[in-house]
Amino acid sequence: MLVEKSKQQNRFLLLYGTATGQAKAICEEIAEKAPSFGLFADLFELDDIGKKFNFEKEKCVVIVTSTTGDGDPPPNAEKFMRRIKKRVLSSTYLAHLHYALLGLGDSNYSNFCRCGRDMDARLEALGAHKLYPPGFADDGVGLEIVADPWLKDLYPALQKFLGIHPTTQEPVTETVPCKSHSKANKETDIEGPPEKSFEKLTLSAAGKDGTDGATPNRESKIPVSVIQNSDSLTSNGKSTEKADLVSDSAQDKEKSINVSETSTSIFENGAEGDSHQKEEEDRAEISTDKQTKDPSGAILTDTSAAGANIIRASNRQQVHCSNGACVWSETLCELMRDISQVATIDSSPVLTSNPALSDKDLTVPVLPPAYLDISFCDSSLKLPSLSYQNSCKLPSAASEVFNVAITEAKVLTAVGAVKKTLLLQLSLEGTGIKYSPGDSLSVICPNSSSEVDLLIHRLNLEDVADQAMTLTVKQDTKKRRAAVPAHIHPCNSTLRYVLTTCVSIRDPPSKALIRALVEYTKEDNEIRRLQELCSKEGTQDYTRCLRQSHVSLLDFLCAFPSCLPPVETILEHLPRLQPRPYSACSCQDATPDHLDIVFNLVKVEANPAEGRYYHRRGVCTGWLNDITAPLQRGDKVEEAIQIPVFVRTNQHFRPPADLNQPLIMIGPGTGVAPFIGFLEERRIARQQLEEARNSYGETWLYFGCRNREKDYLFRDRLAEFEKDSTLTQLRVTFSRDICAEEENATGSCSETSISSDGCPPRYVQDQMRRDCADLARLLTEKDALVYVCGDAKNMAADVAAAFEEVLQLEKGMSKDDAHMFIMKKRIHKTYLEDVWL
Numbered sequence: 001m002l003v004e005k006s007k008q009q010n011r012f013l014l015l016y017g018t019a020t021g022q023a024k025a026i027c028e029e030i031a032e033k034a035p036s037f038g039l040f041a042d043l044f045e046l047d048d049i050g051k052k053f054n055f056e057k058e059k060c061v062v063i064v065t066s067t068t069g070d071g072d073p074p075p076n077a078e079k080f081m082r083r084i085k086k087r088v089l090s091s092t093y094l095a096h097l098h099y100a101l102l103g104l105g106d107s108n109y110s111n112f113c114r115c116g117r118d119m120d121a122r123l124e125a126l127g128a129h130k131l132y133p134p135g136f137a138d139d140g141v142g143l144e145i146v147a148d149p150w151l152k153d154l155y156p157a158l159q160k161f162l163g164i165h166p167t168t169q170e171p172v173t174e175t176v177p178c179k180s181h182s183k184a185n186k187e188t189d190i191e192g193p194p195e196k197s198f199e200k201l202t203l204s205a206a207g208k209d210g211t212d213g214a215t216p217n218r219e220s221k222i223p224v225s226v227i228q229n230s231d232s233l234t235s236n237g238k239s240t241e242k243a244d245l246v247s248d249s250a251q252d253k254e255k256s257i258n259v260s261e262t263s264t265s266i267f268e269n270g271a272e273g274d275s276h277q278k279e280e281e282d283r284a285e286i287s288t289d290k291q292t293k294d295p296s297g298a299i300l301t302d303t304s305a306a307g308a309n310i311i312r313a314s315n316r317q318q319v320h321c322s323n324g325a326c327v328w329s330e331t332l333c334e335l336m337r338d339i340s341q342v343a344t345i346d347s348s349p350v351l352t353s354n355p356a357l358s359d360k361d362l363t364v365p366v367l368p369p370a371y372l373d374i375s376f377c378d379s380s381l382k383l384p385s386l387s388y389q390n391s392c393k394l395p396s397a398a399s400e401v402f403n404v405a406i407t408e409a410k411v412l413t414a415v416g417a418v419k420k421t422l423l424l425q426l427s428l429e430g431t432g433i434k435y436s437p438g439d440s441l442s443v444i445c446p447n448s449s450s451e452v453d454l455l456i457h458r459l460n461l462e463d464v465a466d467q468a469m470t471l472t473v474k475q476d477t478k479k480r481r482a483a484v485p486a487h488i489h490p491c492n493s494t495l496r497y498v499l500t501t502c503v504s505i506r507d508p509p510s511k512a513l514i515r516a517l518v519e520y521t522k523e524d525n526e527i528r529r530l531q532e533l534c535s536k537e538g539t540q541d542y543t544r545c546l547r548q549s550h551v552s553l554l555d556f557l558c559a560f561p562s563c564l565p566p567v568e569t570i571l572e573h574l575p576r577l578q579p580r581p582y583s584a585c586s587c588q589d590a591t592p593d594h595l596d597i598v599f600n601l602v603k604v605e606a607n608p609a610e611g612r613y614y615h616r617r618g619v620c621t622g623w624l625n626d627i628t629a630p631l632q633r634g635d636k637v638e639e640a641i642q643i644p645v646f647v648r649t650n651q652h653f654r655p656p657a658d659l660n661q662p663l664i665m666i667g668p669g670t671g672v673a674p675f676i677g678f679l680e681e682r683r684i685a686r687q688q689l690e691e692a693r694n695s696y697g698e699t700w701l702y703f704g705c706r707n708r709e710k711d712y713l714f715r716d717r718l719a720e721f722e723k724d725s726t727l728t729q730l731r732v733t734f735s736r737d738i739c740a741e742e743e744n745a746t747g748s749c750s751e752t753s754i755s756s757d758g759c760p761p762r763y764v765q766d767q768m769r770r771d772c773a774d775l776a777r778l779l780t781e782k783d784a785l786v787y788v789c790g791d792a793k794n795m796a797a798d799v800a801a802a803f804e805e806v807l808q809l810e811k812g813m814s815k816d817d818a819h820m821f822i823m824k825k826r827i828h829k830t831y832l833e834d835v836w837l
């Protein structure tokens with residue numbers, strides 16, 4: 001049908017570049033809505049250029065692209081970028097083309113929306129014309145703040161350009177508002193103008209205008225009693241909605257990656273690990289730091305294993321009353337209180353708007369059409385060998401998926417350290433894996449079994465969770481291009497398996513999901529609050545309450561006890577569970593048989609005041625910690641502990657081939673990981689090239705941690721690198737070792753410098769300022785390569801600011817000039833970041 005319609009003059013080309021699926025989801029939404037505006041989209045990846053579309057012949061193009069890595073194009077936009085960047089192309093090459101562009105990025109990264117910006121500049125330089133100004137949406141504060149208005153302007157701009165009269169628009173038929181009073185809007189919204197992707201809810205005094213039934217107008221009246229109810233609830237609110245990543249298209253399927261045998265055993269290991277873990281030790285560690293690179297943008301945390309045990313041991317009564325959902329939720333809350341001694345749910349900030357929205361009209365998204373049907377076979381299923389996520393293409397995979405054995409698990413931090421840091425040694429034997437320092441290894445992990453248990457319990461699905469499940473597309477769905485999400489097995493699997501391995505249950509619920517939940521909620525005050533949270537007016541509330549507080553689906557459902565959605569709705573909206581990348585902390589030339597990764601065990605405590613009702617750990621780090629518990633204890637394991645992994649290459653963040661080239665590496669905490677590989681490689685190259693000994697470029701490393709005795713990672717190895725001059729300068733700062741005298745007494749002199757006030761520098765950037773003469777010389781005279789690895793939010797920006805200060809102080813540059821100097825280095829890829837949120 002699409003092909004046929006594509007021939008029509010109301011067709012446009014719709015292209016996306018994505019690393020984790022958000023740009024694709026936005027494009028799918030555009031394609032879905034286009035027919036309502038009399039338009040038809042041909043949807044492709046940017047890198048389908050030359051294969052599925054001919055850019056030279058297109059006249060109207062819409063592009064949505066994210067940025068990944070360090071300002072790089074996503075993997076499926078690289079070829080496109082190379083094509084349009086060809087120098088031979090003239091300034092009129094694309095003069096026939098009109099385009100609209102939406103860039104996605106995150107302002108926590110230095111190169112905000114670099115790919116979108118570069119693409120826009122390049123298209124313009126090639127003579128293409130903008131349909132209207134590009135949008136650059138920030139995932140750090142909420143994509144929809146920019147994306148929604150940009151999307152609103154898109155259809156009229158396309159209609160105008162393609163000469164489609166606005167009156168030829170089809171009505172939006174899927175607009176259905178909420179259940180009780182807002183149910184009233186269903187019918188009226190069906191009539192509503194198609195450009196409205198939101199339905200309007202108007203509040204008025206009770207009884208003034210049939211508050212409960214359907215009203216003929218678009219604006220329905222919500223009784224004051226309801227408003228007061230919603231006010232009496234407790235909560236706060238915040239930001240952005242992550243686009244759903246649900247429907248990966250069939251074309252994404254690549255050759256089957258069968259990791260199920262291992263995956264299954266690993267998931268069992270996970271559950272086992274849950275019960276074995278050293279709770280005492282774990283409880284001593286409290287950290288809210290996000291340590292792993294998380295492509296989905298979600299905090300990596302995990303449920304306490306104790307939860308599962310409590311749940312398993314509990315007597316799960318199914319009490320049916322007029323409000324069954326409520327009963328389930330209360331039971332759940334009881335369980336959660338046991339786990340974490342949390343306060344009562346009704347103290348949740350998720351429940352109260354701030355600033356108050358109770359007296360505001362709300363513009364809420366149209367009800368996304370339901371499109372999945374689920375059926376269960378009566379008997380429980382012994383899971384067959386399943387391919388991971390239904391063989392759906394894995395983002396950024398530069399290699400096949402391999403099952404690798406964990407041969408060693410070492411705790412690098414001392415007892416009492418604030419965070420526990422683990423080093424895992426992974427055997428490469430028989431895998432053929434090739435990697436270079438700077439590359440990452442993505443670990444395919446399951447969700448926490450206890451969290452899945454809790455979710456199944458909350459959704460009242462225990463009876464069917466282990467039965468054979470079949471997912472199909474609803475016959476009468478209004479969703480265009482509806483398909484079972486490509487990363488979910490449509491049959492021969494179980495709900496427990498899908499919730500464990502295919503979908504992300506830790507992300508805050510999207511606005512589209514919240515809108516759908518309205519339909520399955522009984523209590524008026526909860527309905528109103530759900531409407532607020534998914535409304536345009538509640539954007540700030542959504543960001544604060546859900547995104548910034550890292551509220552999970554389970555937290556959210558606990559806050560809304562009368563909400564009991566069918567699991568199909570949940571599966572329609574949950575994003576795909578993403579693999580977690582970790583920098584290689586080794587060098588293949590030095591240790592060909594294994595690859596090391598290092599990470600902090602992420603922990604987030606329950607905090608009802610922020611809407612989190614249960615203690616959790618990183619999805620991946622918690623799991624890895626559990627399954628390696630025997631290795632950490634030094635126990636002998638009979639069967640190898642295997643995990644599925646794949647390699648992610650990094651084109652730029654790698655040591656220079658030329659040993660003469662000076663480099664400055666900044667890697668506090670686990671940010672030091674890639675530099676261990678860098679230094680190993682340089683050491684070997686230096687040994688091999690005798691002559692290089694005389695012209696070896698200066699090699700500086702800045703490392704920072706809290707305490708010298710507790711979390712100085714790789715202390716001995718760094719000392720060895722320093723001793724054999726692989727490292728020419730090692731600078732280490734300790735943020736919590738405050739006494740300068742003590743430092744002097746115990747520290748090695750080369751590690752840290754004491755200032756005239758007797759205080760050692762606390763952070764790497766403090767130390768950098770003290771080295772300003774050397775750093776300025778290295779930057780301006782030697783064009784040293786700079787590598788920064790670690791936390792994006794604070795450290796990376798502070799380090800860049802420190803470099804700029806150094807240039808101002810030592811070279812007399814103005815603030816702007818210093819900024820420009822570093823900016824140029826970024827553009828020339830001599831200032832590189834590998835950072836995470």
Ligand SMILES: Cc1cc2nc3c(=O)[nH]c(=O)nc-3n(C[C@H](O)[C@H](O)[C@H](O)COP(=O)(O)O)c2cc1C
Nearest residue numbers: 018019020021022023066069071105106109112113
């Ligand atoms: C590993 C990683 C690197 C990123 N690097 C950048 C960056 O350099 N600049 C930027 O603006 N955003 C960066 N982002 C943010 C993404 O562009 C943003 O989250 C976007 O919404 C993702 O869209 P996608 O799912 O379509 O890839 C990065 C995200 C990840 C996970």
